Amino acid sequence: MTDASKSPKPVDEPADDPRAVLQVERRDLTQLIPTDRPRVQSMRGFDPEYTDIVDYIVRCTHRIWDERDVGLIYTHYTHNCVVYGNLFTMYDRETLVRETISRLVELPDRRGMATSVIWRGNDVDGFYTSHMTHGVGRHTEFNQWGKPTGRPFVTRTIVDCMILENKIYREWVVRDNMALLIQLGIEPHAYAETWARAKLERGEAVPEIAESGRLLGQYPPQSEADVSIAHTPSEEQMLRWLHHIYTMRMFGKINEIYAPNCQWHGPLMRELSGRAAVLQQTMRLVAMIPDCEYVVQHICSNQSEEGGEKIAVRWTMEGHHFGYGSLGAPTGHKVSVMGFSHYHVVDGQIIDEWTVYDEFSMLVQLKMAAMQQAAA
Template sequence: MTDTQAPKKPATPRTDIAPSDGETGRVLQVERRDFTQLVPEGRKRVQSMRGFDECYTDIVDYIIRCTHRIWDERDVGLIYSHYTHNCVAYTTMGTMYDRETHIRDTIQRLVEFPDRRGMAQQVIWNGDDVNGFYTSHMTHGLGRHTEPGSWGKPTGRTYCTRTVADCMILENKIYKEWIVRDNMGPLIQVGLDPHVFAQGIAQKKFDLGETVLDLTENRRLLGQYPPESEADLSIAHNAGEEQLLEWLHHIYNKRMFGKIHEIYAPNCQWHGPLMRELYGVASVLHQTMRLVALLPDCSFVPQHIASVDSEEGGTKYAVRWVMDGHHLGYGSLGAPTGHHLFVMGVTHFHVKDGKIVDEWVVYDELSMLVQLKLAAIQAAA
């Protein structure tokens, strides 16, 4: 399985289930389950899981249970049996290239935020145990800043943030991961100045030799031609995924923002960075244009899409994407600087009766701010 594409026809059912006894023979879903139902004891294996530990009954059970064991039960050493030695993790603040870095990073976070809890909200997945699974796992992280560490002197304040971890998994081991965490939200919640914090990170990156590569062409436009009229659908696995990719292409690359009025339900909800919770089509329209306005020459490139039929009705989709452009517009990052910006994000959609009723989008404004600070330091040097 490649980075962007899972098998066209998964070997096992992707639809989900019912009662809490876990004996229906279908893969778990998260939304209407208490934690004890998501990691049940004595549940029979309901999915082919070649090479996985016996305690895991399906791929959703695997990603939720092993995350809980590592982060909440503090069995950090399980990373050795659940990650390959050369696992690459792409995050909004940098890339980790080996398993030991994962372990060090996990220990540091657990010490700085000792009462943190990560609560699963959704797992959208595809694949099988032959070609590999792909999971998109969204969590809400709650905790308090009670120990000194990368955030400086503890403030004692509470925070809540949203994270999506996309994982590629084969035979019990994660071998590639994309972690998109809203770092700006909790930073503001505990009372730290994002500009000061971002400046410190940028200076450290510069001192270590990291630079910003400013590419002037992102291929959204080919010369003076308009954007491609149709979306690239090569990563889709079914007609529903193809339609969603078409919608996103029209909105983000063709700038046809009026499409939002056609495809979102009047009573839709939008859940975004900084834990914003908004309602209605007008809110979705404004927040979508708000992001594009920051880098108005950007291209929007979906890198992976997965979907599961939802027991709540309709279908849930997970899209991992990147945006590439320049800081040419006003917004939350301040006056335009012209510096290059790269945004990595994940969006979960719930589509019912042909309309989007829920959107959860995660990207990191702190990462964008660090990029601008680093570019300024580089230019000054």
């Protein structure tokens, strides 16, 4: 670990060329964290071993989580970093250290394998990364889920980070906890009640949700998407597509936007193919929260060496549980969900979508609201 009291040795900074930055999909770990690769991107303030921003996020994650060098958090996060999740928010580095140790002890043989990193930025203004991993392991230790079952699991996680001079100062995390519970044989509704009761006892409140911004009074939704956060024409197009589907509820657009042989990789580790599957899964989420407002909070993209572009979107949905679905019968309670989607766009159509949101966090919110209502 780098001694914070010492200045790192100077590194000759190359001119930035996004095409030289590593891409994850086709490479083994040894290629993603090389020992003899020259620096290919200007990385002012970063430790000398990092050759570009993808190397940085993959390598430091591997060192902290797989090599167990948890203390690297002190040199890779600011003291006042904020980490947002669907079930928690952490406001300091020491809490992150403590929670990382706990999770490593709970699932000691879990390995998080990078499957995609989409990024933008530079070493002056800061970098933004959207990092998708597949976690593979077995339930071998006593932990918050009870006694070991020995069952294997595979889950998907996406983490978005804001980084400047070797330190992450803001982070968003979504893990598919519902997929983990089901694979371990744990009944989600009962476990959600346990979580909800504990959160209320700690004084945590049910999320507050204002009136939906999707509609203005009795007027229909805005016909045009807000593309002000886009950086490229392809990102603008993606925002328009998402606006048509989620805000205008024009689900039939999926038949134009997605390729006939598209692949969809979603929560609960669902692996589906074809436009009909995408249409059903998209409507399935909206049907549970039929008055939801869908808001894109961040978008970035990279040209893909596989062809086309990879586009990462961080989004939120807020509304009321008015519809049937995996959360049970409608309760009318408020619910909010943060999610991430990675899209692969080729020749003007989406050929792959990876979407992560956590149905368990939604279930906990509903249980909290029910308990609070009963207590009142």
